[in-house]
Amino acid sequence: MRPLTDSPIARDGKVLILAYDHGLEHGPVDFESVPETMNPETVFDIATHEAVTGFAVPKGVAEAHYPSYEDDVNLVAKVNGTSNLWMGEHDSAVNWSVDYAAEMGADAIGFTLYGGSNHEVEMAEEFRDAQEAARRHDLPVVMWSYPRGQGVKNDTKDGVIAYASRLALELGADVAKVKYPGSREAMEWVVDAAAPVKVIMSGGSKTDDLSFLESVEAVMAADGAGLAVGRNVWQRENPEPMLDALQRVIHEGQSAEEALAATA
Amino acid sequence: MRPLTDSPIARDGKVLILAYDHGLEHGPVDFESVPETMNPETVFDIATHEAVTGFAVPKGVAEAHYPSYEDDVNLVAKVNGTSNLWMGEHDSAVNWSVDYAAEMGADAIGFTLYGGSNHEVEMAEEFRDAQEAARRHDLPVVMWSYPRGQGVKNDTKDGVIAYASRLALELGADVAKVKYPGSREAMEWVVDAAAPVKVIMSGGSKTDDLSFLESVEAVMAADGAGLAVGRNVWQRENPEPMLDALQRVIHEGQSAEEALAATA
Amino acid sequence: MRPLTDSPIARDGKVLILAYDHGLEHGPVDFESVPETMNPETVFDIATHEAVTGFAVPKGVAEAHYPSYEDDVNLVAKVNGTSNLWMGEHDSAVNWSVDYAAEMGADAIGFTLYGGSNHEVEMAEEFRDAQEAARRHDLPVVMWSYPRGQGVKNDTKDGVIAYASRLALELGADVAKVKYPGSREAMEWVVDAAAPVKVIMSGGSKTDDLSFLESVEAVMAADGAGLAVGRNVWQRENPEPMLDALQRVIHEGQSAEEALAATA
Amino acid sequence: MRPLTDSPIARDGKVLILAYDHGLEHGPVDFESVPETMNPETVFDIATHEAVTGFAVPKGVAEAHYPSYEDDVNLVAKVNGTSNLWMGEHDSAVNWSVDYAAEMGADAIGFTLYGGSNHEVEMAEEFRDAQEAARRHDLPVVMWSYPRGQGVKNDTKDGVIAYASRLALELGADVAKVKYPGSREAMEWVVDAAAPVKVIMSGGSKTDDLSFLESVEAVMAADGAGLAVGRNVWQRENPEPMLDALQRVIHEGQSAEEALAATA
Amino acid sequence: MRPLTDSPIARDGKVLILAYDHGLEHGPVDFESVPETMNPETVFDIATHEAVTGFAVPKGVAEAHYPSYEDDVNLVAKVNGTSNLWMGEHDSAVNWSVDYAAEMGADAIGFTLYGGSNHEVEMAEEFRDAQEAARRHDLPVVMWSYPRGQGVKNDTKDGVIAYASRLALELGADVAKVKYPGSREAMEWVVDAAAPVKVIMSGGSKTDDLSFLESVEAVMAADGAGLAVGRNVWQRENPEPMLDALQRVIHEGQSAEEALAATA
Numbered sequence A, B, C, D, E: 001m002r003p004l005t006d007s008p009i010a011r012d013g014k015v016l017i018l019a020y021d022h023g024l025e026h027g028p029v030d031f032e033s034v035p036e037t038m039n040p041e042t043v044f045d046i047a048t049h050e051a052v053t054g055f056a057v058p059k060g061v062a063e064a065h066y067p068s069y070e071d072d073v074n075l076v077a078k079v080n081g082t083s084n085l086w087m088g089e090h091d092s093a094v095n096w097s098v099d100y101a102a103e104m105g106a107d108a109i110g111f112t113l114y115g116g117s118n119h120e121v122e123m124a125e126e127f128r129d130a131q132e133a134a135r136r137h138d139l140p141v142v143m144w145s146y147p148r149g150q151g152v153k154n155d156t157k158d159g160v161i162a163y164a165s166r167l168a169l170e171l172g173a174d175v176a177k178v179k180y181p182g183s184r185e186a187m188e189w190v191v192d193a194a195a196p197v198k199v200i201m202s203g204g205s206k207t208d209d210l211s212f213l214e215s216v217e218a219v220m221a222a223d224g225a226g227l228a229v230g231r232n233v234w235q236r237e238n239p240e241p242m243l244d245a246l247q248r249v250i251h252e253g254q255s256a257e258e259a260l261a262a263t264a
Helices: A040-047 A059-069 A098-103 A120-136 A158-171 A184-193 A209-221 A240-251 A256-263 B040-047 B059-069 B098-103 B120-136 B158-171 B184-193 B209-221 B240-251 B256-263 C040-047 C059-069 C098-103 C120-136 C158-171 C184-193 C209-221 C240-251 C256-263 D040-047 D059-069 D098-103 D120-136 D158-171 D184-193 D209-221 D240-251 D256-263 E040-047 E059-069 E098-103 E120-136 E158-171 E184-193 E209-221 E240-251 E256-263
Strands: A015-019 A054-057 A075-078 A108-113 A141-145 A175-179 A198-202 A226-229 B015-019 B054-057 B075-078 B108-113 B141-145 B175-179 B198-202 B226-229 C015-019 C054-057 C075-078 C108-113 C141-145 C175-179 C198-202 C226-229 D015-019 D054-057 D075-078 D108-113 D141-145 D175-179 D198-202 D226-229 E015-019 E054-057 E075-078 E108-113 E141-145 E175-179 E198-202 E226-229
Touching (some): A015 A040, A015 A198, A040 A059, A054 A059, A098 A120, A108 A120, A120 A141, A120 A158, A158 A175, A158 A184, A184 A198, A209 A256, A226 A240, B015 B040, B040 B059, B054 B059, B059 B098, B059 D158, B120 B141, B158 B175, B158 B184, B184 B198, B184 B209, B198 B209, B209 B256, B240 B256, C015 C040, C015 C240, C040 C054, C040 C059, C054 C059, C059 C075, C098 C120, C108 C120, C120 C158, C158 C184, C158 E059, C184 C198, C184 C209, C198 C209, C209 C226, C209 C256, C226 C240, C240 C256, D015 D040, D015 D198, D040 D059, D059 D098, D098 D120, D108 D120, D120 D141, D141 D158, D158 D175, D158 D184, D198 D209, D209 D226, D209 D256, D226 D240, E015 E198, E040 E059, E054 E059, E098 E120, E120 E141, E141 E158, E158 E175, E158 E184, E184 E198, E184 E209, E198 E209, E209 E240, E240 E256
Parallel strands (some): A075 A108, A108 A141, A198 A226, B015 B054, B108 B141, B175 B198, B198 B226, C075 C108, C108 C141, C141 C175, C175 C198, D054 D075, D075 D108, D141 D175, D175 D198, E015 E054, E075 E108, E108 E141, E175 E198, E198 E226
């Protein structure tokens, strides 16, 4: 385990990862509502907000733009990922070697594991290689831990999400990115399951800012470390107020209501 | 990302790749209408035309003839490809190591990715190895980005072609070679999807020179970088007028009509 | 073969491995009855009991906590394992390279082999690599030898368990961890089948302490080397009396009845 | 491409390979009509005939006897091959590393590719490794180019054979060994398809010496480079007259009739 | 090919391999009739008989006991093998690297090939690696050549057994271990098929000592090199008379009747 206290992707133990791998995972359709987000520079700019502790992108996006932002953004190298044209059982291609990510100046590694997929064993072994390479470069590892595939009937069940955060601990990640299980009580179990591994919530409702921030507040109250968020930030015409609010809830311990009032 | 400004395969940001891998992909039947094109030297000679910024061939063709043309032709090493005798799900064998291509003096690497194929994950990982090897040799990478296979119902849809050009960005290519989506407006979306990655149109109608050149003109108007073309050039008794016209449309910014008039 | 007399995981030829890989193999549900066992430190503390000669955990758990316990606990690096979300034929991902385990200070390697699984051949070859790497680091190897899968109708039959312990010998393990075959006589055959390889019983009844300890007594009487135990120890509110009793039966040669009386 | 002018397997651009891999591909049944051919030395002796420019054998046969013949025979290391006990889709095991073949003194490499087989992609990638290793050792490569398997309905069609010789060019062989397409005209297309790669005919009718030699004559007239022959030579009680005739047709430019008359 | 005259596993060209891999291939059930054979030392002691030129065991058995017997026994490292719990198409896991076998002092390598199995191609490529590694260590290679699986209807047919011994030659073994084809005449063909590779008979009838020895006598008369035997020796209460008789038939050229009379 790498003490996250030494890593810029955590600040006083709090983590806010802005994720921008949707062009790979979903295609350009995800950029339609705010067309300028098609251009990675738009989202790199958003990632310079003080609330953000890490920016997760695939290799090509990092190669094209990270050199211009390396002083202002902490890079989370999202080393695997696959287009949704893929019709096979859930899997994720390893598109970026950890050695090359380290050479490019990455601050952390991001890796997706689909527990329960018929590719789980293969993905776990790819994770081993990536994780041990990250250790050699002294880089922390964030696991996108998403049970999915033949072995998973319901990936929003408490037990499945707690198993997901536990897998991050057992296999050697430093941060577990998991779905929000729906309540503070359930989140406490999910956080406990990961023991010293930090747990961050992935995504969340886009329909209502207050309920989104309340779920983040619940994560923090459950001793979670923060949030990984994508479209819910950069699919806004003006993402700054939401990032200001997340700064207050995640880094300053305010309630969702307080934060929303302060940034309204 | 490798600045294409340093690479001979782009000239003032414009790209015209002449492709000649049809003997591998389709067999000698493609040479029947102009039998002398069976001999690679015929097409190497065509590739010396000033309009052409890169000539894409498989390993054996390069080994046999590139040494005689290395002063006059920029070599795009097409490192994967498969015969159409192959009846399996879309796939492409990696026939040429990047190290050997670099040793032979290649100016760029060409690599086919079939997004949506049941071999997509495997091909993406082969692309990773080729792309990172190309980086070590400081070579730009052109992705033949062709969604195809089980996951792709219609590979001429705007969204599929824009996804194809986006994959080139996300996975670390420098140039995306994609199908023409049928209109300048659609092409603009496809070009935007690739952000700083250059997008070139592949192939196009052979039935009518004007409409072919008009589609190239539309690509340039949409901020595309140019064209990759094969049979539409070398399956002509005299390819020079068409190359002259492409020089005008791609490199000199003329309209299709002007270019065709000037070379008639 | 590595003389276990030189290894801390055996004491005077007796072995008691405390296993804690349930978070990986079964998920957090295994910790529900004694919630504090979710935290690996609780179980590391238990593993400091003098009766325990080795503590078997997956990589992530070792990375997080072993550095704090390295003076008090002998680490058995459990290098493969898979979640029970996996629905495929029995298999186990290799999550931990032996080189990295050795670098972390492991005292032994643990490896699961599912003889009879359709992955048996692949697992045996992974075992070869792990075992030969362990030899280079002078580490003993414990095989979790569990026939399972298409080729195994009944994994509690004497002949299957004796075959399991024999496989540990034939493939180069130093300790075979197998199911208890139900009687001292059957256990004698299982122990004989492993020849000089030490045989330890895995798990056993949780319903009744006396019958559990009697099966351990039968293992020792059959010239077995000891026990590997997990939930039957750490799923107790107070595991110390049971460990005291195991100390008496395994290391001091007392009967189950004597041991239970002394610790009651 | 390696200039065959520097290689002993071509003499003034003409090639006659004697092949003796039938023990591997067909089993001892092929030796029944002339039992002494079971002994490789019998066929090594035949290979010392001046007409023969290369002798193609698998690794074990070369290890056993080539050291005694290295001054009199040019060794073509046939690096892949499979018994006909194999019932799977057409495939060929790589039984001999090119490095070891080079160390043994091989003068060229022979490699079978089954275009159209469901193993075509895998075989092409194995060919890549063998071909690039051969380049490092400065050894020419002969491709046994035999379309076969799911994708090939009729492997004697002109178009299929011309595709086969083209694949040898595209993938980087120096000599293409293909089936005879039945006429000089068809052979001209097959030879043209390979451009500078030399094309040799494989096998041919055993029933009638004149028609066999006439097909060889047609190959030479079509600018083919020669012949690869096996049983049609060594399954004769006295192969010398046929080799004398082949010397005349291949190396001295005589007609089949002249050659047959001179050696009768 | 490695001259067996330099190897201790042949004595004046005669070979008698005692095989003891039954614990791996069949399980402990094979030791039931003579329970002390469960202990490898019992069989190592038998292997010290002067008639035995090599003792074939898997890695774990060699690691455990060979150091105590290295002055008295020649080790044949049986590098692949699989339990009969395996229900898949015939295959054999490579359990022992040749480098490690050489480091342990092995005098030869043993390797099983199942020609005709759907794993034949994969096994042949594993054989290549093992054989070429053995060459680097100057170790002879014994092939257990057993056609078996989908492609083999009858593995006792002359033609199949002759093909098996031929495969040993073609792929680079020094000794072929094959089934006895039932008569001296058939064995002559099998021996001829292997040309200079030595052929030894595997196993044979256990019901009648005279007919067993007569089959060995027939093998020697057919210019075979000897025998590989397992249970027919060590499943006897007293194996010494049979080994004395084999010494007479194999090494001293006596008839089966003479040998049996002398040792009765």
